[in-house]
Amino acid sequence: MFKSNSFLIFRNFSINNIRNYASLQAGQPLHETRPNLLKSGELTPGITALEYFDRRVKFAKLLPAKSCAIIAGNQVKYASGAVFYDFQQNNNLFYLSGWNEPDSVLILEKQTENLIDLVFHMLVRPKDEYSEKWEGFRTGIEGVRDIFNADESDDISNLSDYVKKIVKRCDNIFYDKDTENQSRGDSAKFGNFFSVPSNSSQEKDLNAILQIHGTNKKISGLDKILAPMRRIKSPSELKVMRRAGQISAYAYNQALPKKFRNERTLQAYLEFKFISGGCDKSAYIPVVASGKNALCIHYTRNNDTIDDGKMVLVDAAGSIGGYRSDISRTWPINGKFTEAQKALYSAVLNVEKRSIELCTADHGLSLHEVHQKSTEYMLEELKNVGFNGIDYSEVDKLYPHYIGHNLGLDVHDVPNASRHNKLEAGQVITIEPGIYIPDEPSYPSYFRNIGIRIEDDIAVGEKSYVNLTAEAVKEIADIENAIQNNNPTKFDDDVIRPLDT
Numbered sequence: 001m002f003k004s005n006s007f008l009i010f011r012n013f014s015i016n017n018i019r020n021y022a023s024l025q026a027g028q029p030l031h032e033t034r035p036n037l038l039k040s041g042e043l044t045p046g047i048t049a050l051e052y053f054d055r056r057v058k059f060a061k062l063l064p065a066k067s068c069a070i071i072a073g074n075q076v077k078y079a080s081g082a083v084f085y086d087f088q089q090n091n092n093l094f095y096l097s098g099w100n101e102p103d104s105v106l107i108l109e110k111q112t113e114n115l116i117d118l119v120f121h122m123l124v125r126p127k128d129e130y131s132e133k134w135e136g137f138r139t140g141i142e143g144v145r146d147i148f149n150a151d152e153s154d155d156i157s158n159l160s161d162y163v164k165k166i167v168k169r170c171d172n173i174f175y176d177k178d179t180e181n182q183s184r185g186d187s188a189k190f191g192n193f194f195s196v197p198s199n200s201s202q203e204k205d206l207n208a209i210l211q212i213h214g215t216n217k218k219i220s221g222l223d224k225i226l227a228p229m230r231r232i233k234s235p236s237e238l239k240v241m242r243r244a245g246q247i248s249a250y251a252y253n254q255a256l257p258k259k260f261r262n263e264r265t266l267q268a269y270l271e272f273k274f275i276s277g278g279c280d281k282s283a284y285i286p287v288v289a290s291g292k293n294a295l296c297i298h299y300t301r302n303n304d305t306i307d308d309g310k311m312v313l314v315d316a317a318g319s320i321g322g323y324r325s326d327i328s329r330t331w332p333i334n335g336k337f338t339e340a341q342k343a344l345y346s347a348v349l350n351v352e353k354r355s356i357e358l359c360t361a362d363h364g365l366s367l368h369e370v371h372q373k374s375t376e377y378m379l380e381e382l383k384n385v386g387f388n389g390i391d392y393s394e395v396d397k398l399y400p401h402y403i404g405h406n407l408g409l410d411v412h413d414v415p416n417a418s419r420h421n422k423l424e425a426g427q428v429i430t431i432e433p434g435i436y437i438p439d440e441p442s443y444p445s446y447f448r449n450i451g452i453r454i455e456d457d458i459a460v461g462e463k464s465y466v467n468l469t470a471e472a473v474k475e476i477a478d479i480e481n482a483i484q485n486n487n488p489t490k491f492d493d494d495v496i497r498p499l500d501t
Contacts, residue, residue: 025137026147029219043098043438045280045321046240049149052098053231056108057115059096062225065113067172069222070163072206073104084490086281086304091409092176092226094322098348099148101125101139103156105206109166121166122150123159132497158466160209174222177207227416230408232426237408238321238459241428242468244325245457247277248317249472252329255314257486260333263288263302263312270316283325284411286316290333294451295436297401308334309342313451317469322409326430327469328455335483337476344435345454347381349370349474350431352454355403359458361425368419371403374433382435386444398437407457427460428468 024032041048063069071093077085093099093106099122107121125131127140144150154162167173210219216251233241251273260266267288274282289299292308294313306312311332317325330348332341355374358365365373379395387394406413407428423429432455439448457468473479 007042026139026143027137028099028139030147042361043148044100046236046243046323047098047143047321048236049098051234051236052096054208056096056120056318057118059226059229060110060118061113063108063110063174064172066111066170067174067445068107068109068166068170069174070206070210071106071176071222073099073106074102076102091230091322091323092223095146095226095409097122099124099144100322105156105159105163107136107166109170111169120149120151121162122148122153123156123162124153126155126484127309135152159206163209164204164213167210167217171217173210173217173219174225175206175210175219176223177223187323190358194254215399223416227414230414231406231417231430232424233408233459234426238426238428238466238468240320240323241325241407241457241459242466244279244283244318244320244323245327245468246471247320248274248283248325248327249469251318252327252472253482255474256331256482257335257484260306260312263290263293263304263306266304266306266312266314270314271318274316274318280318281319283317283319286318287328289313289451292439292449292451293332294453295438295449297434297436300499306333309338311450311452313453315453315455324407324409324411324413325457325469326407326411326432326439326455327457327472328434328453329472329474329482330434330452330454331479335480336479338446342476343385344447345448345476347378347385347451348433348435348452348454350381351377352431352456355431355433356456356458356465356467359423359429359431359460361423361460361462364422366402366418366420366422367406367429370423370431373421374403375399378433378435398435399433400436401432401434404432404455421430423460425460428459429460431458432456 029037031042033041033315038045041050043049043052059069067437071090073093076087079085080222087102089100093104097106100105101124103125105123109119109121111117113439122144124141125138127138132138139147141153141155144153145147189418252271254273255270256267256268260269262347267286271282285300286302287299288302290304290312291294293299293304293309294311311330313328313330315328317327330345337345351374354377355370358370358373375392375395378399379390379392382390382395382398406417407430408414434451434453436451437443437447437449454474456470457464459468473482
């Protein structure tokens, strides 16, 4: 029986017609509990249960018969004591299921080439009245079947026995070992992490279970299979990312005319605007770097003053449903570029514009080749503004980072995808040239301690591209006009609607 497909149909019928919404309790927003955030049929903002199902089928087609793919979810991490960090799910698990609760394992089992036999297993935390009183609701073992369309589910505490049974009947195991925690001397990702009881001290974590019971099995990594899938975005993913980019861009436009005197208040204002505009949260820890602080690429202290005559470099954006946007803008806090600031800013802006024009599949370029072109452009632009005798080694010093990266569920999405692969339609990349002039005698005094970065998110097409963050002003005249005339682009606060159609 093709259980997954039948559950897709049953989910919409059962919840909409049987369950009382007031009694429905889940560990993450659903349309039935948060219709202001999700439309009917969506498991996460903009992404339907059917799309998650299609992703699992597409992934399973790439696996041989008698195989299983095991993906370990993440845990809640703690700063100290009971002080916890914001939960971040394993993005491969999230990509295939939309499941966003901790202490979980996803297993896709493919016994034959016939995809009707594909089984979607989930091991999750059970409902627990006492724990939920303190930690919030859980979807539970039944809920992961009814709502997230798992074919089989069980209590995560049964991990060891459950996985052993599946491994025994499969010849091929696809699993990415928890090398990060292992390298830190912490083998407890599936031990202390899930508090998994076991008869053997050697079977406290999933790595050990596979090592013991995976003898004579072929164990391969699965990220190399999922990375190419995640690299190319679906129309729904592009739509979500476009919305996140648009909201974030308008937030910048509203921030421009404000007279912030502290980096931290500019950060707070932008983060408020991301969320009030309709994003879930910030996509990453923002950079708000005034003056010479901008020479530090990942400056995140954001605790200095912003003085007149100085510029501020901001790298910040929001996310929706796990999908990130990523924007950088640089502007003079008093609303007027000096001649030196204008010259350097124009140089970086020209490099960005020329690099964006290369972001179509028919150019046949890789991201690495776009970076090489951007270095050529930067050398040319710097010579034009008076950097005499400059060569490529000097450009690498003043422009020390890469032109961009893939973007999606991670800010630096699918790092296993090679920069040397040709750009493909559906890929989303950032284009973010920058220039950072140190306080050294070899550079003109009027250029020193200036850092500038301009960044947009580009959806690659076959013969065209879409700038997902195009609304964020970046032309010198537009920036000065927005600041001096105190006329930011109007945008409604406190959005309480699902992703626009």
